[in-house]
Amino acid sequence: MQIKSIEEYHQVYQQSVDQPEEFWAGIADNFLWRKKWDEVLEWNFKEPSIKWFQGAKLNITENCLDRHLETNGDTPAIIWEPNDPTEDHRILTYSQLHAKVCQFANVLKNNGTKKGDRICIYMPMVPELEIAVLACARIGAIHSVVFGGFSAQSIADRIKDAECNIVITADGSFRGTKEVPLKSVIDDALVQCPTIKKVIVLTRSRTPVSMIKGRDVWWEDEVKKVETQGNPDCPAEEMDAEDMLFILYTSGSTGKPKGVVHTCGGYMVYTGYTFTNAFQYQPGEVYFCTADIGWITGHSYIAYGPLTQGATSVLFEGVPTWPDAGRLWDIVEKHKVNILYTAPTAIRSLMSFGDDVIKGKDFSSLKKLGSVGEPLNEEAWHWFDEKIGQGKCPIVDTWWQTETGGFMISPIANVTPLKPGYATLPLPGVQPLLVDENGKEIEGNGVSGNLCIKFPWPGMLRTTYGDHERCRTTYFATYENLYFTGDGCLRDEDGYYRITGRVDDVLNVSGHRIGTAEVENAINMHSSVVESAVVGYPHDIKGQGVYAFVVSPNKHGDDELTRKDIIMTVSRIIGAIAKPDKIQFVSGLPKTRSGKIMRRILRKIAEGDTGNLGDTSTLLDPAIVDEIKEGAL
Numbered sequence: 121m122q123i124k125s126i127e128e129y130h131q132v133y134q135q136s137v138d139q140p141e142e143f144w145a146g147i148a149d150n151f152l153w154r155k156k157w158d159e160v161l162e163w164n165f166k167e168p169s170i171k172w173f174q175g176a177k178l179n180i181t182e183n184c185l186d187r188h189l190e191t192n193g194d195t196p197a198i199i200w201e202p203n204d205p206t207e208d209h210r211i212l213t214y215s216q217l218h219a220k221v222c223q224f225a226n227v228l229k230n231n232g233t234k235k236g237d238r239i240c241i242y243m244p245m246v247p248e249l250e251i252a253v254l255a256c257a258r259i260g261a262i263h264s265v266v267f268g269g270f271s272a273q274s275i276a277d278r279i280k281d282a283e284c285n286i287v288i289t290a291d292g293s294f295r296g297t298k299e300v301p302l303k304s305v306i307d308d309a310l311v312q313c314p315t316i317k318k319v320i321v322l323t324r325s326r327t328p329v330s331m332i333k334g335r336d337v338w339w340e341d342e343v344k345k346v347e348t349q350g351n352p353d354c355p356a357e358e359m360d361a362e363d364m365l366f367i368l369y370t371s372g373s374t375g376k377p378k379g380v381v382h383t384c385g386g387y388m389v390y391t392g393y394t395f396t397n398a399f400q401y402q403p404g405e406v407y408f409c410t411a412d413i414g415w416i417t418g419h420s421y422i423a424y425g426p427l428t429q430g431a432t433s434v435l436f437e438g439v440p441t442w443p444d445a446g447r448l449w450d451i452v453e454k455h456k457v458n459i460l461y462t463a464p465t466a467i468r469s470l471m472s473f474g475d476d477v478i479k480g481k482d483f484s485s486l487k488k489l490g491s492v493g494e495p496l497n498e499e500a501w502h503w504f505d506e507k508i509g510q511g512k513c514p515i516v517d518t519w520w521q522t523e524t525g526g527f528m529i530s531p532i533a534n535v536t537p538l539k540p541g542y543a544t545l546p547l548p549g550v551q552p553l554l555v556d557e558n559g560k561e562i563e564g565n566g567v568s569g570n571l572c573i574k575f576p577w578p579g580m581l582r583t584t585y586g587d588h589e590r591c592r593t594t595y596f597a598t599y600e601n602l603y604f605t606g607d608g609c610l611r612d613e614d615g616y617y618r619i620t621g622r623v624d625d626v627l628n629v630s631g632h633r634i635g636t637a638e639v640e641n642a643i644n645m646h647s648s649v650v651e652s653a654v655v656g657y658p659h660d661i662k663g664q665g666v667y668a669f670v671v672s673p674n675k676h677g678d679d680e681l682t683r684k685d686i687i688m689t690v691s692r693i694i695g696a697i698a699k700p701d702k703i704q705f706v707s708g709l710p711k712t713r714s715g716k717i718m719r720r721i722l723r724k725i726a727e728g729d730t731g732n733l734g735d736t737s738t739l740l741d742p743a744i745v746d747e748i749k750e751g752a753l
């Protein structure tokens with residue numbers, strides 16, 4: 121599947137556009153199918169209805185595990201590095217991972233799980249998280265992983281939306297010096313979730329927990345039961361290519377996160393194909409993706425993609441800044457990492473600690489670097505290239521989304537000539553285009569517009585769980601017959617793509633997608649808030665920070681306290697990742713006569729660009745703008 125030269129890239133790219141079905145059938149031939157497809161693709165972007173490899177039968181875990189056993193059973197699949205560097209690391213070979221996945225799949229069966237059930241996973245970054253994910257896939261249960269930083273309320277919303285019946289969690293998790301009581305957060309969430317019949321709890325932190333009789337069981341006890349049953353194997357459930365594999369919730373412009381649905385066949389083909397190409401993975405290489413499995417990057421490029429290719433991955437439980445800001449570099453040195461895939465926010469943060477923390481570290485094992493989540497600014501690009509890559513590693517800046525399942529626009533390591541700040545060229549099989557406000561294609565080079573995709577690719581989302589109409593209106597209704605990404609984009613003179621950021625009301629804070637409406641809803645729940653408007657502003661480390669304009673009568677006159685209370689409310693409702701960085705109290709918001717908040721103006725004020733606020737004549741009360749400008753933080 122690997123493309124080896126830029127000439128070959130151009131030739132294969134053209135073929136993928138001219139004969140997409142032949143192209144994808146060729147790629148899919150590299151995977152293990154119980155039965156091959158009757159039809160490669162059937163689609164329309166109107167409904168939308170997208171079906172890849174119809175009629176094919178498979179189980180993705182046979183591709184991730186079983187097919188490597190004979191030749192690569194002793195190859196490490198996971199090298200787990202714990203939060204605390206003084207604790208021993210763990211290695212799981214493909215054979216061991218296979219055995220553990222089968223064992224836990226039997227635990228799930230013993231606890232009543234059936235094909236098609238939805239299972240919520242809320243766990244620390246330990247091998248058991250990956251085992252839980254794969255065990256679900258093994259028996260055809262649909263996982264919905266919720267990132268460990270989300271609040272009880274966010275978990276409850278996700279469990280209810282997907283009508284999950286089982287939760288898999290741990291007593292607690294370690295992140296740096298912090299201990300997060302995961303089980304206790306789950307207990308708070310479950311007060312609202314009568315559909316949950318079982319909670320399986322892994323021992324990790326020894327944080328005290330309360331176990332509810334009949335509902336809560338320990339992971340270790342359940343595994344012992346399977347052992348005494350003498351039932352180590354678990355044959356993989358045969359799945360249709362278009363059966364659901366998982367749901368992953370992500371933020372959009374509206375208040376409620378949506379459950380993006382991926383299916384078995386296309387997602388498998390797409391993550392495997394993109395992983396092996398972009399990183400040019402070679403057998404024996406050690407690959408380290410610093411993302412959390414709670415996000416799509418972890419799903420596609422810690423779990424499924426690398427495993428389909430028999431790769432060795434480092435799984436890291438902790439944070440890059442503990443015990444000190446040299447932790448990632450220590451891991452690179454300790455495990456002789458060859459490919460490091462991380463995020464601009466981490467690069468900028470580590471850069472800010474200066475050269476002392478990288479002095480004396482051994483980066484010689486590194487061959488390839490990668491970045492994801494937000495635009496990689498040039499300063500960070502050069503630092504990453506020079507200080508970490510020692511000027512000898514290509515930087516693979518991968519643009520993609522939860523909805524796309526895998527890389528869309530990305531360099532191919534050592535094949536695509538690079539340009540700092542650019543995701544470069546679409547991978548073969550991906551057909552991007554830029555459109556103007558009216559959906560008219562902007563042709564040629566040296567142009568900017570809204571980024572759309574005009575032809576399906578196997579890894580794309582199929583629906584949003586329980587609400588297909590929402591999928592249609594969000595992605596397929598803005599521009600006819602196009603998938604709209606929500607991103608703005610520049611295509612330069614050479615046809616290279618540079619993503620400029622979201623053009624909708626979605627913020628990208630430290631690479632995490634946060635809907636402004638979601639944060640506003642949370643802020644508005646606070647008793648001394650009348651209304652609020654949230655926008656993003658440039659932030660040196662996080663990329664974007666959260667700036668909230670809040671109308672509050674503030675009866676007690678203690679802004680500082682109210683500010684803290686509001687931040688606490690947002691943490692409680694959504695999770696710490698959505699906390700406002702700045703809160704400005706205002707007596708009113710700039711609104712049009714029809715009552716619409718003029719976010720354009722607030723965005724400019726938050727960015728500190730108040731020189732030219734544009735046309736304010738349609739405002740109901742133009743004076744409010746001066747007040748907000750004066751009080752800007």
Ligand code: 6R9
Nearest residue numbers: 492493494495517518519520521522619633
């Ligand atoms: C994989 C992931 C998707 C949004 C996307 C865009 C931004 C991701 C990027 C990038 C510039 C890159 N984004 N990768 N922007 N360059 N290489 O991050 O998925 O969490 O769904 O976010 O992230 O704005 O639309 P997700």
